[in-house]
Amino acid sequence: MMTTTESRRTGPLLPQPRGLLSVGVLSALRDGRQPLPLHGDVAQAEPYGDDLHLALYLLYELHYRGFHGVDDDREWDARLLHLRQALENRFLTALRADSLAGRSVEEVFDELLVESTDHANSVSHYLQHEGELWQIREYAALRSLYHLKEADPHVWVIPRLQGRAKAAMVAVEYDEFGAGRAENVHAQLFADLMHDLQLNATYGHYLDAAPAEVLATVNVMSLFGLHRALRGALVGHFACVEVTSSPGSFRLARAIRRTGAGPAAERFYAEHVEADAVHEQVVRRDVVGGLLADEPGLAADVAFGADATTFLEERLSAFVLHAWRRNSSALRAPLLLVPQAEDAPDITGSGGRW
Numbered sequence: 001m002m003t004t005t006e007s008r009r010t011g012p013l014l015p016q017p018r019g020l021l022s023v024g025v026l027s028a029l030r031d032g033r034q035p036l037p038l039h040g041d042v043a044q045a046e047p048y049g050d051d052l053h054l055a056l057y058l059l060y061e062l063h064y065r066g067f068h069g070v071d072d073d074r075e076w077d078a079r080l081l082h083l084r085q086a087l088e089n090r091f092l093t094a095l096r097a098d099s100l101a102g103r104s105v106e107e108v109f110d111e112l113l114v115e116s117t118d119h120a121n122s123v124s125h126y127l128q129h130e131g132e133l134w135q136i137r138e139y140a141a142l143r144s145l146y147h148l149k150e151a152d153p154h155v156w157v158i159p160r161l162q163g164r165a166k167a168a169m170v171a172v173e174y175d176e177f178g179a180g181r182a183e184n185v186h187a188q189l190f191a192d193l194m195h196d197l198q199l200n201a202t203y204g205h206y207l208d209a210a211p212a213e214v215l216a217t218v219n220v221m222s223l224f225g226l227h228r229a230l231r232g233a234l235v236g237h238f239a240c241v242e243v244t245s246s247p248g249s250f251r252l253a254r255a256i257r258r259t260g261a262g263p264a265a266e267r268f269y270a271e272h273v274e275a276d277a278v279h280e281q282v283v284r285r286d287v288v289g290g291l292l293a294d295e296p297g298l299a300a301d302v303a304f305g306a307d308a309t310t311f312l313e314e315r316l317s318a319f320v321l322h323a324w325r326r327n328s329s330a331l332r333a334p335l336l337l338v339p340q341a342e343d344a345p346d347i348t349g350s351g352g353r354w
Contacts, residue, residue: 011066012204014058019051021087025058028080029070036079042086047094048315052087053215057207059084060222064149065203088223095220099307105292108236108303109284112243112310123317124248126324127255136261137197137337138330139320140190141206142214146221147190148203151176153221154238160231165290172242172279172287189268196262198337209333213316220312224305232291232298236305239288242279249273 014030017023020041027034037055045052061067062075074080119125127136151173158169178184191201200206224234249272256266292299323330 011068011070012061012202012207014067014069015054015208017051018054019045019049021045021051021055022058025055025080025083028077029058029067029074032074032077036083039086042083042090045090047090048212048216050212050215052090053212053219056084056087056091056219056223057215059087060219060226061204063222063226064152091216091219092223095308095311096304099304099311101304101307103303103307105236105288105299105303105306108306109239109243109288112240112306115247121314121317121321122248123320124251124255126321128251128258131255131259131324133259133261134335135324136255136259136265137199137335140194140197140265141199141331141335142210142320144190144194144199144201144206145204145210145214146218148187148201150186150190153225154234156225157231157234157238160228161235161287161291162294163290165235165287165294168282168286168290169238172282175279186268186271189264189271192264193262193268196265198339199335200338206331209331209335211319211330211332213312213319217309217312217316220308230301230305232295232301233305233308235287235291235298236302236307237309238305239283239302240306240309242283246273246280 014026017026021037024034024037024041028036042052058067059080062070062080066072066075116122123139127139154169154176155173158166158173161169174180176186178186178188182188194201221234221237224230224237249269253266253269253273256262256269288302292302320330
């Protein structure tokens with residue numbers, strides 16, 4: 001058996017548990033001797049709840065950077081994989097039941113291409129017109145769980161594509177990863193944004209502060225990415241993100257500018273306005289179109305992936321805006337600002353907590 005302790009030294013710290021499932025996973029990750037939750041426990045868990053999604057997030061992160069104090073070998077622990085499957089099934093079953101069904105790929109993306117005139121559930125519209133700097137900071141902290149590994153989950157689909165779809169997917173991902181320049185990697189641009197906002201840019205730092213609504217939007221990418229059978233759903237997710245990103249990023253860039261959050265913060269969203277406007281065309285025509293030309297039977301999965309993404313994003317938006325409109329925090333823990341002179345952007349995962 002391969003043994004290594006690299007993540008024991010460099011990974012982010014393990015978070016606090018949120019219930020029976022996450023207590024069991026955390027205990028297993030720390031020493032490997034504690035009994036894991038039973039399938040009956042999973043079956044009774046709320047499929048969009050804090051406990052299930054923290055447990056699932058912990059297990060997925062073993063495939064990314066791991067955690068401080070947890071051996072890298074745990075990534076392929078058979079007991080943990082067995083539990084992960086049960087958690088995934090609970091989540092996926094709920095997603096299939098709650099997402100729109102029976103629509104064609106064309107119907108799904110025709111709808112996404114037309115912006116709704118109802119802005120009541122839009123975080124980007126809210127931040128553009130009335131958001132305050134503290135709310136922009138909260139939004140950045142929430143989104144950091146994905147943006148500090150931006151595009152990573154989507155890479156898993158590349159070896160599962162061929163021809164036109166593969167070539168186009170690689171071209172888009174090449175831009176996401178900075179087109180060969182480390183300082184332009186989108187994850188690094190987001191770390192720079194966090195620095196402008198006086199946030200801690202350490203990978204995974206705000207996990208304890210993130211509610212289940214955030215974790216679900218991150219977990220769904222790993223769920224789709226780690227399963228070859230869900231490759232169509234991952235392409236649908238990716239296409240949904242690219243189609244909707246540019247207008248939202250334009251509004252967020254204006255919100256950043258209006259509140260004086262800083263040039264690096266504005267640059268992140270300005271970069272996405274231009275890049276994703278181009279990516280949207282390539283993804284719809286060549287990634288989605290190429291995949292369905294090769295595997296037309298995946299059309300329903302592509303539509304599901306896009307609709308599941310929309311469903312989870314709308315849940316998150318409703319949660320965040322409900323808190324903000326009551327002048328309350330959307331986070332589970334308060335933000336402590338980091339003096340800029342003492343905190344350089346760090347996406348290596350080596351830093352500590354607030």
